[in-house]
Amino acid sequence: MQKIYRELRVDLGERSYPIVIGSGLMGGYDLSPYVAGTQVMIVTNETVAPLYLDSAKASFPGKSVDVVVLPDGEKYKEWQTLNRIFDALLENRHTRKTTIAALGGGVIGDMAGFAAACYQRGVPFIQMPTTLLSQVDSSVGGKTGINHPLGKNMVGAFHQPQAVLIDTDTLKTLPPREVSAGLAEVIKYGLIRDEPFLGWLEGNMQALLDLDPEAQAEAIFRSCRCKADVVALDEKEGGLRAILNLGHTFGHAIETHAGYGNWLHGEAVGTGMMMAADLSVREGCITAVERDRAVDLIRRARLPDMAPAGMSQARFMDLMAVDKKNVDGSLRLVLLKSLGEAYVTGDASPDSLRATLQAFIH
Numbered sequence: 001m002q003k004i005y006r007e008l009r010v011d012l013g014e015r016s017y018p019i020v021i022g023s024g025l026m027g028g029y030d031l032s033p034y035v036a037g038t039q040v041m042i043v044t045n046e047t048v049a050p051l052y053l054d055s056a057k058a059s060f061p062g063k064s065v066d067v068v069v070l071p072d073g074e075k076y077k078e079w080q081t082l083n084r085i086f087d088a089l090l091e092n093r094h095t096r097k098t099t100i101a102a103l104g105g106g107v108i109g110d111m112a113g114f115a116a117a118c119y120q121r122g123v124p125f126i127q128m129p130t131t132l133l134s135q136v137d138s139s140v141g142g143k144t145g146i147n148h149p150l151g152k153n154m155v156g157a158f159h160q161p162q163a164v165l166i167d168t169d170t171l172k173t174l175p176p177r178e179v180s181a182g183l184a185e186v187i188k189y190g191l192i193r194d195e196p197f198l199g200w201l202e203g204n205m206q207a208l209l210d211l212d213p214e215a216q217a218e219a220i221f222r223s224c225r226c227k228a229d230v231v232a233l234d235e236k237e238g239g240l241r242a243i244l245n246l247g248h249t250f251g252h253a254i255e256t257h258a259g260y261g262n263w264l265h266g267e268a269v270g271t272g273m274m275m276a277a278d279l280s281v282r283e284g285c286i287t288a289v290e291r292d293r294a295v296d297l298i299r300r301a302r303l304p305d306m307a308p309a310g311m312s313q314a315r316f317m318d319l320m321a322v323d324k325k326n327v328d329g330s331l332r333l334v335l336l337k338s339l340g341e342a343y344v345t346g347d348a349s350p351d352s353l354r355a356t357l358q359a360f361i362h
């Protein structure tokens, strides 16, 4: 049975769109009003297709639906796999009126969105996220793209979806490690902009790990509301939006170092946020007690608390040098002014940064 928990809107003028959060929505919610023409191309992967493809198709009554099923994994967020989406679109004679629908986690969402930004110079797309991480973060805000061996998300475009459909039922099949990865981005919102949410998470972490549906829906709603607010204020990351990158300068370096293999994005961000909190203490912004509060919550979400074994300070510095936030060769980091308030700085002291890196490498 279809039950809508909350609806939100990302306010971007003519590019505004709804985020619908609820249960029974995959197949139970009619997305055809968001499809301009008659054709839909669902992009999904070999893990998600057997679980949700049939119900996803049912969300497009009256439309002609084609499907491309990609291999599963962060390592496939690259050119060759992206090209398979273009192959499928052309082989099936898709036009500028086609709508692409991303059915899966953030990897599928980022790639399908990027394909939509590029195909015939841009077609509409819809997000149907099925991981916690994609429901709280990647499906909202229009960042799309692929990785490069030398840097994370280095090739991409801003391209907003027409709608985001979040069916919380899909989380029932998500492996525990992926739940924890999603919780990293959830905790991020509390740290950067919403101290009361941080307190709520401290009280509800066990319920979230236990997949309590009410707790999940509330965490998704509060995360999406925070992201939608930030994106509406700064769509293309001219300033404020960079706070959504808390922990990502360190985290992306970890993912690139690991070859987009055994570290999940959320895991790298979890450790990266601990590092950012630690650096914030060394920079005199938050207290050690506040840092420990953040670290404890991230640990309680069952996320790793050290960098990958053998990853050196020099390797971190080298990989962080290509971060997209950097300006004129100088590193810019997101730090915490307090718990619930983040800021971007290019002035972190090199000594403090070295000390933080030293504390997390082994």
Ligand SMILES: NC(=O)c1ccc[n+]([C@@H]2O[C@H](COP(=O)([O-])OP(=O)(O)OC[C@H]3O[C@@H](n4cnc5c(N)ncnc54)[C@H](O)[C@@H]3O)[C@@H](O)[C@H]2O)c1
Pocket (backbone or CB within 6 Å): 045, 047, 048, 051, 072, 073, 074, 077, 104, 105, 106, 107, 108, 110, 130, 131, 132, 133, 134, 137, 138, 139, 140, 141, 142, 143, 144, 153, 170, 171, 172, 173, 174, 175, 178, 181, 182, 265, 266
């Ligand atoms: N665009 C953005 O704003 C943004 C934000 C955050 C992260 N990202 C990107 O998102 C990606 C990470 O996304 P992710 O954490 O969703 O990883 P993912 O897309 O790799 O999905 C995680 C795993 O869960 C599987 N899966 C998906 N839904 C499932 C379900 N309901 N049941 C069982 N298994 C399921 C997938 O097949 C995959 O194996 C990274 O590439 C990251 O860079 C983008």
Ligand SMILES: O=C(O)C(=O)C[C@@H](O)[C@H](O)[C@H](O)COP(=O)(O)O
Pocket (backbone or CB within 6 Å): 137, 141, 143, 152, 153, 185, 237, 241, 242, 244, 245, 248, 324
């Ligand atoms: O939406 C944003 O803006 C974010 O920074 C959200 C991040 O969680 C996400 O991982 C994003 O893909 C990172 O963007 P990037 O520009 O640093 O690649």
Ligand SMILES: [Zn+2]
Pocket (backbone or CB within 6 Å): 137, 185, 248, 265, 269
């Ligand atoms: Zn992220």
